[in-house]
Amino acid sequence: MKRYVGRRLLQLIPVFFGATFLIFAMVYALPGDPIAALGGDKGLPPAVRAAIEREYHLDQPLLIQYLYYLKGIFTFDFGMTFSGRPVVEVMADAFPWTLKLALMAIVFESVFGILFGVFAGLRRGGVFDSTVLVLSLFLIAIPVFVIGFLLQFIIGVKLGWLPVTVDQSMSFKSMLMPAIVLGAVSFAYILRLTRTEVAENATADYVRTATAKGLSRPKVVVRHILRNSLIPVITFIGADLGALMGGAIVTEGIFNIPGVGGTMYKAIFQGEAATVVSFTTILVLVYIFTSLIVDLLYAALDPRIRYE
């Protein structure tokens, strides 16, 4: 086990450098000149321009700039935006929103996805199963922004049950609808995954044995069927956190949430290289650590898997 963890950690090192370098190079290639924009209509004097370029190491080649950036990350210095605000502050403003949104989405999609999936899987081919399967396909086929518009219009505007946009205090009520929209597609996947696994395990030999020795149906379902069905589901949920945080941009746009996606969208259009690269680095780290935890969870949950 220790050797496995060590090997996985070693494998993640090139992934970290590769992903951050790729993003760095892409941002480097962005068109536009944010420094010239600082001077407005009059333009900057050449000396000021040279000084700014020196300060941000913009006069260096790509690779050197990347190394400077890495040096910053390892000393927890994410640099400044071109308007002189530390990127750490920008991150502290944006990340809590997206983290809360993503976590609420995860809770929603796991609870309802597993619940619906278990009922559908236990009665495979029944009315509930068929209905839920078709509905889940619709959720996957409709783009998330259409789901967002519809919910916002029907629940927020027509019925007035939930606020149309979020409030500054990040209240549960105002974040509920965005979280459901963000988690909608994953909800459909979790439902389908749980349903397939439950349907397969329900006919397994050990379930027949458990029933034959006189266990009650709820006990068989929870202890035997569910425990074995949930292993792939949990790994999916674990890997989803990073995906939701990086993919929240559309949902954040619809509900006016000042989170990671919206901040990065603006930063990309303004050519704010430090912000874009720092945010992506954090998202890459989230992905790397969740995938490591998922791998280890797999080993902990399924005794048949032994890593050597």
Next chain:
Amino acid sequence: MSKDTIYPGQEHSFSDIDETGLGAVDAVPDDRPPASLFGEAWRQLRRRPIFWISAALILLSLLMALFPQLFTSADPRYCVLKHSLEAPGPGHPFGFDKQGCDIYARTIYGARASVSVGVLSMLLSVTIGVIMGSIAGYRGGWADSLLSRVTDIFFAIPFVLAAIVIMQIFKESRTIWTVVIVISLFGWPQIARICRSAVIEAKQEEYVTAARALGSGGWANMLRHILPNAAAPIIVYATVALGSYIVTEATLSFLGIGLPPTIVSWGADIASARSVLRQAPQVLFFPAGALAMTVLGFIMMGDVVRDALDPKARK
């Protein structure tokens, strides 16, 4: 000793030939062609209504993409502001959008952009993914480690954010191909992973050893014996992926970084419908419905084909 004498303890060793499964085996005529995986799957598929529904949806969207003139004689770019947001009427079954364009014509003509992005992205992703995945799976060793890390890198980068950066780099020269390349750039690693594990599984089969013993070696072996047997999961994934790439294109267009605005597309029409949703829901409903039906066709097709190719799922 008569044949009918059964001694205690031997009862189970005899049973009438008609009561065993052997009768069914004997009943198969000798001249029937051997059942292949895909032949067997086709026999399964023909009986599933979902297969025919999704085939019809796919066919309809392909027809709309290839021959929009078959469905409408209206010009999707001919817009009269006087008609802005007008309700459906004779000759204009879906009504008009904010700019006064005919929604029916735009919905029909929008199919071409979505379907071409989906098909081209799928073909490009599958080509790159299969080449990379088969090299990794067949060669193993350092080639496998290297390619697996490269796919990991692409998984670690958040797709939508990277797509915005790339589309912004090509801001001035955006075409349908830019969108296709961006989607494929992040689409191939998934296919490479699936292909890699399918190739690893197939390469350990006995028929591959047999082929090698008969002198078939290297990449000829790969092309003739391994890939055809590893194709099933790739075909299934590619079908579903085609649908999801169409959704991706719409999402990029919604974010304002997708297809150039001169191209009529469902994604852009849905995005522009947002501001008028309260007054005229039909502006959102028709392009979104057409998009959902097309995507539904592809993912349902992937679903039934997966069931048909998996003998375990058959009842």
